Amino acid sequence: MDKVFIEGLQVDALIGIYDWERRIRQPLVFDIEMAFDNRIPAASDAIGDTLNYKAVSKRIIAYVSQSGFGLVETLAERVAAIILEEFGVRHVRLKLSKPGAVRGARAVGVMIERSAATLQQ
Ligand SMILES: Nc1nc2c(c(=O)[nH]1)N=C([C@H](O)[C@@H](O)CO)CN2
Numbered sequence: 703m704d705k706v707f708i709e710g711l712q713v714d715a716l717i718g719i720y721d722w723e724r725r726i727r728q729p730l731v732f733d734i735e736m737a738f739d740n741r742i743p744a745a746s747d748a749i750g751d752t753l754n755y756k757a758v759s760k761r762i763i764a765y766v767s768q769s770g771f772g773l774v775e776t777l778a779e780r781v782a783a784i785i786l787e788e789f790g791v792r793h794v795r796l797k798l799s800k801p802g803a804v805r806g807a808r809a810v811g812v813m814i815e816r817s818a819a820t821l822q823q
Contacts, residue, residue, distance in 0.1 A: 737793040
C-alpha cells in the first residue's frame with residue numbers, strides 16, 4: 703500500500719506527569735505514515751484527490767497545541783484517531799517523540815499503529 707508521510711512535525715505542548723511539567727510547554731515531534739492509494743491523485747494531478755499532508759499537519763498542530771495530557775500514550779492515541787476518523791485513512795503508523803525528557807537520551811516516546819477497522823468506539 704502507498705503511504706503519505708509527515709516527518710519531524712514539531713509542536714509545543716503541555717505534556718507530562720510531574721508538577722514542573724504542568725507549568726511549561728515542551729517540544730514534541732511526530733513522525734507519521736498514512737496508508738493511501740496515491741495512484742488516484744497521480745492520475746488526476748488534483749490536490750483534491752490527495753491525502754493532503756498540509757491539512758493533516760495543520761489539524762495535528764491545532765489539536766496538540768491545545769491538549770494537556772499526562773502521558774504521551776494518550777496523546778498518540780488521540781492523534782491517531784483524528785487521522786483515521788477525519789481524513790478517511792485506513793491505517794496509520796505514528797511515532798511521538800519527547801526530545802530531552804530523559805537525560806542522556808536524544809528522545810523518548812511511543813510508536814503505535816492503528817487501523818480504522820479496529821478503532822475503539
Ligand atoms: N511510557 C511513558 N513513560 C513516561 C512518560 C510517559 O508519558 N509515558 N512520562 C514521563 C514524564 O512525563 C517524563 O517525560 C518527564 O521527564 C515519564 N515516563
